[in-house]
Amino acid sequence: MKWTEHSNKPCAIAKSLGVVGDSWTLLILRNSFLGARRFEEFQEQLGLTRHLLADRLKKLVAEEVLKKVPYGENAKRYEYKLTPKGLDLYPVILALVNWGNTWMIPDGEQPLLHVHRDCGQTTRPVMSCSECGDALDPRRVSVIPGKPLQEMAEQMEAEQMTSELGYYPPKSH
Amino acid sequence: MKWTEHSNKPCAIAKSLGVVGDSWTLLILRNSFLGARRFEEFQEQLGLTRHLLADRLKKLVAEEVLKKVPYGENAKRYEYKLTPKGLDLYPVILALVNWGNTWMIPDGEQPLLHVHRDCGQTTRPVMSCSECGDALDPRRVSVIPGKPLQEMAEQMEAEQMTSELGYYPPKSH
DNA sequence: GCAATTAAGTTCCCAAAAGGAACTATTGTG
DNA sequence: CACAATAGTTCCTTTTGGGAACTTAATTGC
Numbered sequence: 001m002k003w004t005e006h007s008n009k010p011c012a013i014a015k016s017l018g019v020v021g022d023s024w025t026l027l028i029l030r031n032s033f034l035g036a037r038r039f040e041e042f043q044e045q046l047g048l049t050r051h052l053l054a055d056r057l058k059k060l061v062a063e064e065v066l067k068k069v070p071y072g073e074n075a076k077r078y079e080y081k082l083t084p085k086g087l088d089l090y091p092v093i094l095a096l097v098n099w100g101n102t103w104m105i106p107d108g109e110q111p112l113l114h115v116h117r118d119c120g121q122t123t124r125p126v127m128s129c130s131e132c133g134d135a136l137d138p139r140r141v142s143v144i145p146g147k148p149l150q151e152m153a154e155q156m157e158a159e160q161m162t163s164e165l166g167y168y169p170p171k172s173h
Numbered sequence: 174m175k176w177t178e179h180s181n182k183p184c185a186i187a188k189s190l191g192v193v194g195d196s197w198t199l200l201i202l203r204n205s206f207l208g209a210r211r212f213e214e215f216q217e218q219l220g221l222t223r224h225l226l227a228d229r230l231k232k233l234v235a236e237e238v239l240k241k242v243p244y245g246e247n248a249k250r251y252e253y254k255l256t257p258k259g260l261d262l263y264p265v266i267l268a269l270v271n272w273g274n275t276w277m278i279p280d281g282e283q284p285l286l287h288v289h290r291d292c293g294q295t296t297r298p299v300m301s302c303s304e305c306g307d308a309l310d311p312r313r314v315s316v317i318p319g320k321p322l323q324e325m326a327e328q329m330e331a332e333q334m335t336s337e338l339g340y341y342p343p344k345s346h
Numbered sequence: 347g348c349a350a351t352t353a354a355g356t357t358c359c360c361a362a363a364a365g366g367a368a369c370t371a372t373t374g375t376g
Numbered sequence: 377c378a379c380a381a382t383a384g385t386t387c388c389t390t391t392t393g394g395g396a397a398c399t400t401a402a403t404t405g406c
Contacts, residue, residue, distance in 0.1 A: 001220035002394070003196040010284040012273030013203050013266065019277070020269075023176040023194035024364095030186050033311060039383050047174035049365055054384060076372065077382065085276050090311040091268040091300035093186065096193075099265060100185030103258050104192070110319040111183040117313050119305035127264035128301045132292035138206060138263040140290050146283040175365070175391095197393095212354050222394050227355055249401065250353060 010148055019063045020089065024048055025056050026096070032066065032086070033093055037079040065089065094125040183321055192236045193262065197221055198229050199269070205239065205259070206266055210252040238262065267298035 007018030020026055027046055028036075036042050043053050057080055060066040065086040068078040094114075101110045101124075116123040127136045180191030193199055200219055201209075209215050216226050230253055233239040238259040241251040267287075274283045274297075289296040300309050 003200065003221070006196075006200060006219075010278075010282075011203075012270045012278060012283065012285065014200065014273075015277035016269040016273035017196045017199055021196035021199065023179075023190045026190055026194060027176065027179060027187065030184075034316065040381080043383095046179075048176070049367090050384065051386080052364065072373080087311055088275065089272060090309070090314075091298075092265070092272060094300050094309065095264040095268040096189040097185045099262060100187075100189035102261065104188035105183075105185060109183075109321050110185065111322050112185065113317050113319045115315040115317055116302045116304060116307075116309065117315055118307060119302060121302070121304035123305075123309070123314075124303040125264075125300050125309055126303045127267050127298050128306070129289045129292060129294070130297040130299045131289060131294035132296075133301070133306055134289075134291060136263070136267065136289065136296070136298055138260055141263075141296075142288040142290055143207065144286050144288055146286045148282050149284050213352080216354095222396090223355065224357080225393065245402080 016092075019060075019065065020092065022056070024052060025060065026093075028053075028056055028060070029065070029082075029086070029089060030093060032080070032082050033090065037081060039080075042080075060086075091125070091127075095127065098125050189265075192233075192238065193265065195229070197225060198233065199266075201226075201229055201233070202238070202255075202259070202262060203266060205253070205255050206263065210254060212253075215253075233259075264298070264300075268300065271298050 003021070004018060006014035020029065024046070027048075028042055031042060031045050036045060039053065039057070042048075042057075043050055046053070057066065061068055061080070063085075064083050066080045067083050069081050071077055071079050097112070097114075105111070114123050114125065115121070128134060129136055176194070177191060179187035193202065197219070200221075201215055204215060204218050209218060212226065212230070215221075215230075216223055219226070230239065234241055234253070236258075237256050239253045240256050242254050244250055244252050270285070270287075278284070287296050287298065288294070301307060302309055
């Protein structure tokens with residue numbers, strides 16, 4: 001089975017990976033968040049081949065993560081800008097930065113730091129609970145089936161459910 | 174240039190992607206968080222080829238994201254369990270789930286929901302500031318060079334820095 | 347205690363995607 | 377009007393992915 005087929009299943013992660021589950025795509029988005037806009041700009045900064053870049057940009061535009069905005073006078077030239085859907089990928093980028101800073105780079109050697117202009121502090125992005133605001137520990141989070149899985153479960157054997165939906169009863173770590 | 178070469182640069186995202194910048198790897202981790210442990214279990218749940226699975230598991234073990242724990246009596250059989258480094262990838266998974274739930278799935282159709290057992294509520298994971306606790310809006314976060322980049326900047330032209338380090342002066346969106 | 351089954355990989359082979367480099371087609375500039 | 381810059385395409389080779397069968401060791405069933 002190809003990994004792309006997973007994005008047809010009712011799984012939010014798999015669907016996300018269908019859009020951003022590729023390293024070049026995430027590096028393109030990183031540079032978008034750092035201000036890159038133009039084809040040549042991405043190509044020089046990332047060093048990927050032009051036809052891969054064209055392919056990835058086309059897919060990101062098709063998924064409405066980036067939009068092509070014309071620039072110059074009567075232009076056939078475009079800038080690639082983040083849409084609201086694209087801007088909303090910021091937590092994914094931050095989660096990757098933070099994990100890399102924590103586990104892949106010796107302390108104090110972090111190449112980039114984040115300043116939260118609302119509070120003025122150097123910040124580490126933390127994943128927290130929308131309801132109580134506390135940081136989320138995986139051991140304190142339960143995963144439960146939502147409406148569609150509950151409905152499908154009524155008409156389906158557990159085994160069949162597992163193979164077709166990719167839903168598995170949770171265990172502790 | 175191959176995308177893997179980016180992980181040699183002083184960029185936390187690039188280094189993270191060197192470990193988890195692959196869809197199968199992230200799907201393996203998703204299932205780890207849902208409780209999968211064994212080779213056959215991953216293979217059946219994900220449907221990827223056995224030699225790709227073996228390759229990805231080996232890499233994750235080498236990176237200390239998973240550890241092989243023997244099971245059974247005098248065993249040559251192992252379970253793949255998340256290490257602390259692996260458990261700390263939970264925010265990455267949550268960020269992907271949340272983005273997928275928000276943008277790729279119609280409202281109310283979310284297949285899996287998260288319950289925060291500390292507060293008892295169904296939660297949406299939010300990326301927030303470690304200092305003030307508010308949710309992080311990309312437009313309100315500045316990226317500044319950390320110590321190593323500052324030091325290198327003193328000995329380097331801006332242009333050279335861009336090409337060698339992948340650091341670019343920030344722009345607004 | 348031996349045969350069948352399960353678990354965890356390997357190996358082989360073909361198809362698909364990535365990577366390098368050169369080419370094209372517009373637009374803008376001196 | 378020549379020249380450079382921008383945004384792609386095209387062509388070709390290498391690498392990786394995907395399907396299926398094979399291997400080896402451990403467990404279970406009789």
